[in-house]
Amino acid sequence: MTAEAWLDQEQKRYVDELIAFIRIPSVSAKPENMGDVQKAAEWVAERVKRAGIDNARVLPTAGHPVVYADWMHAGADKPTVMIYGHFDVQPAEPYELWDSAPFEPEIRGDRIYGRGASDDKAGMMTPILAVEALLKTTGKLPVNVKLFFEGQEEIGSPDLPDFVRDNVDLLKADMIFSADGLQWTPEQPMLVDALKGMAKMEIVVQGPRSDQHSGLHGAAIANPAMALAQILASMKSLDGLITVEGFYDDVIPLSEEDRAEIARVPYDEAEYLAESGAPATFGEPGYTTRERLWARPALDVNGLTSGYQGIGSKTVHPAEARAKITCRLVAAQDPVKIYNQLEAHVRKHTPHGVTVRFENAGGGSVPYHVPAGHNATAVAREVLAEVFGVEPYRTRSGGSIPVMSTLLDYLGVHAVMFGWSMGDENLHAPNEFARIGVYRKGQSAYVRLLEKLGG
Numbered sequence: 197m198t199a200e201a202w203l204d205q206e207q208k209r210y211v212d213e214l215i216a217f218i219r220i221p222s223v224s225a226k227p228e229n230m231g232d233v234q235k236a237a238e239w240v241a242e243r244v245k246r247a248g249i250d251n252a253r254v255l256p257t258a259g260h261p262v263v264y265a266d267w268m269h270a271g272a273d274k275p276t277v278m279i280y281g282h283f284d285v286q287p288a289e290p291y292e293l294w295d296s297a298p299f300e301p302e303i304r305g306d307r308i309y310g311r312g313a314s315d316d317k318a319g320m321m322t323p324i325l326a327v328e329a330l331l332k333t334t335g336k337l338p339v340n341v342k343l344f345f346e347g348q349e350e351i352g353s354p355d356l357p358d359f360v361r362d363n364v365d366l367l368k369a370d371m372i373f374s375a376d377g378l379q380w381t382p383e384q385p386m387l388v389d390a391l392k393g394m395a396k397m398e399i400v401v402q403g404p405r406s407d408q409h410s411g412l413h414g415a416a417i418a419n420p421a422m423a424l425a426q427i428l429a430s431m432k433s434l435d436g437l438i439t440v441e442g443f444y445d446d447v448i449p450l451s452e453e454d455r456a457e458i459a460r461v462p463y464d465e466a467e468y469l470a471e472s473g474a475p476a477t478f479g480e481p482g483y484t485t486r487e488r489l490w491a492r493p494a495l496d497v498n499g500l501t502s503g504y505q506g507i508g509s510k511t512v513h514p515a516e517a518r519a520k521i522t523c524r525l526v527a528a529q530d531p532v533k534i535y536n537q538l539e540a541h542v543r544k545h546t547p548h549g550v551t552v553r554f555e556n557a558g559g560g561s562v563p564y565h566v567p568a569g570h571n572a573t574a575v576a577r578e579v580l581a582e583v584f585g586v587e588p589y590r591t592r593s594g595g596s597i598p599v600m601s602t603l604l605d606y607l608g609v610h611a612v613m614f615g616w617s618m619g620d621e622n623l624h625a626p627n628e629f630a631r632i633g634v635y636r637k638g639q640s641a642y643v644r645l646l647e648k649l650g651g
Contacts (some may be wrong), residue, residue, distance in 0.1 A: 200643070216239075224349075224351045231258045244343060246264075259355045264343065270337055270340045290626065314629060318617075376615050390563070399542055412509060443534065447529060450487060518570055569616060579589065
């Protein structure tokens with residue numbers, strides 16, 4: 197029996213197992229679900245053992261655990277391939293917006309609805325099932341395989357850097373593939389070549405010791421809300437250029453080939469505006485909307501707080517004003533350097549009469565960019581073209597996955613995203629779902645990937 201025939205034969209069982217996996221409410225962000233994340237880790241380790249993979253075990257970190265397993269019998273002349281994924285999920289609130297209970301998975305048509313169905317439980321299952329199919333039908337794997345699954349991706353993988361650093365020998369591999377990834381549509385594959393990094397800070401502008409009567413003091417002392425508005429306005433020109441000194445210094449310019457790959461991906465501006473609800477696009481001059489989204493850095497105000505926020509008027513002169521800021525970074529920007537540039541800019545542009553301090557800094561991530569000619573990416577492209585029957589798009593993402601940079605920093609390997617989520621599957625939102633047909637297609641893709649790497 198071939199691996200493909202095995203997958204066909206076992207597909208009902210594999211769907212049932214996915215449903216059981218989704219039922220575990222492994223929400224890493226909520227302390228009350230810590231036991232559920234542990235339960236999900238144990239479920240994964242047991243499932244990996246039943247697939248025939250050696251050394252499957254749950255390993256602790258300073259927070260939520262990881263699962264590791266390996267099969268290292270292909271020989272020293274064969275590559276060692278690590279496959280990464282995560283078994284934690286986002287919170288399901290607001291529950292009232294779900295058409296069915298988020299942790300009681302429901303099949304409707306070709307879709308399984310439930311929190312984590314798409315991100316990343318269906319994706320994470322596909323390499324396990326592919327490995328099982330190969331072991332059950334051939335008794336061996338064409339390459340050496342390591343599985344590395346974590347339980348804290350949805351909170352930014354805070355404990356992964358220390359864990360990877362302390363376990364380099366255990367995790368070392370020649371190639372890494374991430375089962376947490378995206379495809380363009382069920383019919384059109386894509387490869388994500390880059391992820392943005394992040395720098396963040398919260399600016400606190402302080403005026404008087406407490407809120408004051410604006411009639412008695414407004415003309416005599418500086419207003420922190422106004423001062424903060426002036427600081428924020430100094431960070432961008434009216435046409436969208438970021439004016440923080442040195443901000444663009446390390447940005448690698450887009451090549452003509454880069455721009456051509458981005459332009460090849462279909463884009464409808466009217467559709468994008470309808471989807472976002474914005475009246476018009478806006479951003480750094482000289483670039484298309486897609487180029488700005490995928491390959492140029494951004495600076496955003498994520499939250500503003502100051503003064504009276506209730507109904508009606510209150511003539512208050514606020515004591516302080518706050519702004520939460522994040523910057524999405526591209527290769528080869530350094531989040532620490534960007535943070536320092538932001539802080540210097542804020543101090544330089546702080547008006548007289550107020551003081552400024554910075555809170556909730558740090559926790560940034562380094563941008564991630566797979567280099568041109570990367571061998572594992574070339575193999576993944578071949579497999580996607582064979583499985584989908586069309587050439588994959590080459591895309592980038594405005595989001596961040598910190599573990600990608602962590603694996604590169606400590607293992608020296610660029611990971612290739614080889615996952616099956618789609619942008620319309622309500623990831624992180626109510627009514628999240630995974631397509632059963634794509635779940636099956638992903639299993640075939642991992643079988644082909646391992647076979648091709650073994651060849």
